[in-house]
Amino acid sequence: IKQQNAKEVKEMLQDLHPADIAELFDELSTKEQSFVIDLLDNEISADILLELEEDDRRNFLKTLTAKEIAEDVINEMDTDDAVDVINELSEEKKDAVIAQLEDQEHAKEIVDLLRYDEDTAGGLMGKELIKVYKDWTVITAVKQMRKQAEELEEVFSIYVVDDDDKLLGILSLKRLLTTSANTKVGDVYNDKVQYVKTYTSDLEVAKVMEKYDLYEVPVVDELMRLVGVITVDDVLDVIREEAEENYQLAAGITQNVDSDDNIWKLTKARFPWLLLALVGSFIAVNISQGFSNAMNLYPQLFFFTPLVAAMAGNVGVQSSAIIVQGLANNNISGSIWKRLGKEMILALLNSTLLALILLIATHFLMSTSYEISSTIVLALVIVMILASLIGTFIPIMLNKYGVDPAIATGPFITTSNDIFGLLIYFSIAKLILGF
């Protein structure tokens, strides 16, 4: 259908939401993409760009001049989105685009927002908000509000400030609709308002908004002056990204990559963990070689090394995942010792059950002597308990010293448990069987 017959395409796209058009976009050539963008209103084009994947947007923006970006794209966006897009440009183009912005007020706000770190409340917030002064009457407030609301897509809250722009509280639309016109704003606003500081981290902002079920949270600077507002849709992205990053870390993937990224980027994200695992496993190999004099007498011990390593790894990952998640949700209560005690009981219970099953299985299915299989099984129980303690202890310690505990799940814990597991396994075997 896209043989450049403008009218038909335009009609077809008219009824679609920008998010849907963005999805179609993926399948078009760069030339077709430009054709579609030129065809549509700047406002819709800007919305489509926002819905694209970061890489696709970056590529598309490369085809535009600084002037086009400033006039057709940035001009139509809310300040917070504009800042995100500008941040994706190269340094030179960034300056060129800002220089081309015609609306001085908009430009000033954008420059102001660019100062903040992307991972803080300042980096998430937009400048679009409705602000009324406490000395205004309700009727003045409504008038001013209508004027301010013209720039906004939606109105949730009206913020009340004093003459120094300090945040005092909020006024609900509902309250505004049901109060007589001459009442002072200062007499009817609600002073119980949740806010965040410009330097609050994005994860913390997400926690505050979730805890208090907020749709919008005002951002204040060090002097309590209202400087912006964060809406819940920005926080949805933060929550999803955090969850994805933790998930990827647990699987041994650093950096936020997705399956469509190029091989070089994927290798960079994966290789370091594999190297770590290789080094760890190599140490484990040397440990088992250290016990090679047992090989003639008790060859079975060596058949079971992958089993011991696997069980130590699995238990460790389970324990660490629960703790990491608890730390992320702030619901780890009680002392470390109590928690380690609980993990120990849990591991003892699980490993004893598994040990019995293994004992029966080796007895019936393998020609292992009773002496050796009971040694293996006893060592397994001890290795599993230790692995679960390590899996609990390391994330708690990392968290205590300010390191993201999520790195302690996955390859890190599996590898360290491989090493300790085999060391303990062979030591116990040596102690009992004596070789």
Added chain:
Amino acid sequence: IKQQNAKEVKEMLQDLHPADIAELFDELSTKEQSFVIDLLDNEISADILLELEEDDRRNFLKTLTAKEIAEDVINEMDTDDAVDVINELSEEKKDAVIAQLEDQEHAKEIVDLLRYDEDTAGGLMGKELIKVYKDWTVITAVKQMRKQAEELEEVFSIYVVDDDDKLLGILSLKRLLTTSANTKVGDVYNDKVQYVKTYTSDLEVAKVMEKYDLYEVPVVDELMRLVGVITVDDVLDVIREEAEENYQLAAGITQNVDSDDNIWKLTKARFPWLLLALVGSFIAVNISQGFSNAMNLYPQLFFFTPLVAAMAGNVGVQSSAIIVQGLANNNISGSIWKRLGKEMILALLNSTLLALILLIATHFLMSTSYEISSTIVLALVIVMILASLIGTFIPIMLNKYGVDPAIATGPFITTSNDIFGLLIYFSIAKLILGF
């Protein structure tokens, strides 16, 4: 401070948000909890209960009679929250509570909502919404809206319906504020409205709301009649729970548990995966025993089994995590074969690099003969490539046949890769070294 001196406690709690009081709640005895709840307004008490962890809420509700629950708790809640709380009660108590509800309208709505599955839009939605008919004038709409708004905490959207209650579109508050009083609603509403069906799954609802950046989405029944509305705070919970479940599955934990759950619940969530890992590893043990005749000639082969198993497991988990995440976000494009090809190149690149490092390390640090170490290294490369192909292929297949691909990360993939890994490793060694 909580020696039952009511006045002081009440003053202290007055300034706190219910979510903060709920956090304090954890540290109180049941008696103290009742004391606090009795002290506060029913509305605040109800909010506190909603903010509690599920287990704590369940325990607290056990101390109340059906009449108390109905009058002091359910009565003060929005319908969607009321339904969640009622669903946590035992069957008998459920009926008793509903029978005690005095507000017949509220009771009817709750019973209506109880019909829906918890994991669907129907289970998430609330009945609180503002609805205007298309034939009304703007002034009538505003009046009716004020009346309807009394029951609501916040107003986001006004839904426009026809005489059969069929959803036609939305009217923004902004529009309402800026339109003359005698205009018909039917002339000014926006008919481009995103909606979901009562039977839409909660994950799908979350996707729709994220994609279109919605704060609220209307829910319609099979006849397009407006039956409820879902707000973004409910969807935040869905997103977080989904992310947590996937994370736990990857770590080998079924059921949504947290670290404060009791040992029995934790065992039930963890044991099945450990058992699976044990069975898998036991098979791997038997495979290496099958090659035991090589032990005298090439004992080094057996020192390296944990390394081969670990690398196969790690590569498999990495590959599967990326695919599972891609499937969850719906951004897996292109054919399966192309994807497998890419994974293969990636694995070849990573494993060749690692193999070279391992070759050098064995040469300098171990007394392994060149012949054996090159055999081990070659086998490692092939095992890693196969492990990454399995890690990519299984989730795609599971997804194709309607099984949640997230189960294919973690223990499942590690264990199957252990088995295949060792089988291939020994087979290649046998082929080259001939034993």
